[in-house]
Amino acid sequence: MRSLLTFLATACLTTVSFTGFAQTAKSPLAPYISVSDPVIALTHVGIIDGTGAAPLPDQTAVLDHGKIASIGPSASAKIPAGAKVLDLHGDTVYPGLVGMHEHLFYVEPGSAALRELVGGEMFQTGPRLYLAAGVTTARTTGSIEPYADLNIKRSIDRGLKPGPDFGVTGPYLDGPDPLIPQLHQLSGPADATRTVNYWADEGATSFKAYMFITPDELKAAIDAAHAHGLKITGHLCSVGFTQAADMGIDNLEHGIVVDTEFYSGKKPGLCPEDRAAGQEMAAKLDMTSAPVMAMIHDLVAHHVAVTSTLSVFEMSAPNRPPLAILLREKDSMMPQVWTSVLQTRALIAEHADKSIMPVLMKKEMQFEREFVAAGGLLMAGCDPTGYGAVLPGFGDQRNLELLVEAGFTPEQAIQIYTQNGAKYLGREDRIGTIAAGKQADLVVVTGDPAKDISAVEHVDIVFKKGVGYDPAKLIESTRGMVGIR
Secondary structure: OHHHHHHHHHHHHHHHHHHHHHHHHHOOOHHHEEEOOOEEEEEEEEEOOOOOOOOEEEEEEEEEOOEEEEEEEHHHOOOOOOOEEEEOOOEEEEEOEEEEEEOOEEEOOOOOOOOOOOEEEOOOHHHHHHHHHOEEEEEEOOEOOHHHHHHHHHHHHOOOOOOOEEEEEOEOEEOOOOOOOOOOEOOOHHHHHHHHHHHHHHOOOEEEEOOOOOHHHHHHHHHHHHHOOOEEEEOOOOOOHHHHHHHOOOEEEOOHHHOOOOOOOOOOOOOOOHHHHHHHHHHHOOOOOHHHHHHHHHHHHOOOEEEEOHHHHHOOOOOOOOHHHHHHHHOOEOHHHHHHHHHHHHHHHHOHHHOOHHHHHHHHHHHHHHHHHOOOOEEEOOOOOOOOOOOOOHHHHHHHHHHHHOOOOHHHHHHHHOHHHHHHHOOOOOOOOOOOOOEOOEEEEEOOOOOOHHHHHOEEEEEEOOEEEOHHHHHHOOOOOEOOO
């Protein structure tokens, strides 16, 4: 029987191998590509360049073999002979998004009896939805299946699958009783060092500390990551932002809503009960108070970046986001996921009078404005977790809209999502802004996001390294599959 099973498995693998070869010969990316010419001229288009500057109207950008060759007023632009010319009157181009809190797993739908937070790997849907939304570079901020994430990255890098350029963060570095049962529980500082060293050798490009990590484990992880020349971020709870900054952490996720250092019941090295900490923050913590401003200035002084994830907070606020936003995601979800999302949304609305999330969202938005005003580097990502109402890509577009709701201009919101992420990654010379000589990672949308930020929902073409992808085809290929693969 064993030999028969081996034969059948080998036969299946052989079939897959030959099928893969046939697809490779035709280019497996071809079904999703709308523009593949080596030289392309984007004419009569508005440009938001990612630096925070005002839009440039009626421009022509020439893309040549994956790079931006030139940009200038359409009236005087020189278009190379043989170039593919796209007339983009009424459209706007901005840099490919640099998503800095993304995942390649998705929270599986539960039931009344099965409510543990379990992540299923998005082998196919995640990368496609990110790219369709204009995310051309992404950091997986915490992995549940790090080998799967690394293999997805390698397939994309080899041109076998569509998706962003991924940087893969190693497995979550967590302490006792992790929230997600798939996570490794660190046993002490030596284990933290060992874990970082192992996954750095396996190809992880960054690390993430999680809620229950102890201070000693966090310090060991920071030192180990830095010894490899890598950065480490954290969604912290047991350790406050100021303490983590003093230890040398590079980045903090989500913002002040998860920072417990101001909670009156906080005990050193322990994560307090989140409901009590949240209620006290909502009721009492002033974002312009001396303690909060001192923390902000400490982060800035230590060059600690903050990642905005407003979209994942929004879904826990009553009747948010608008149902029209969720309906954009519906077709990509398996039916059970859609049903679960609607049921949870209804339950949150039922208890709207007790919800602290509207207040906490406003305070988080104010914190992010104060952090930027103090000189801090704010980045952004959608964090497709929670109860499943935030999908890859769609959530990034919504996060841009929420940054504008928070008080940033549309140009600043795009800068946060492009140039700032590129700066943190040390890739500002190649991506993050639109300039001659840079990689041709560009998003073409109908309308003008500077006048109406919701234009970011209407993506016509996504250029990654000068190749134009069709968002509609990418999204259609995920129909009914989020929650399965």
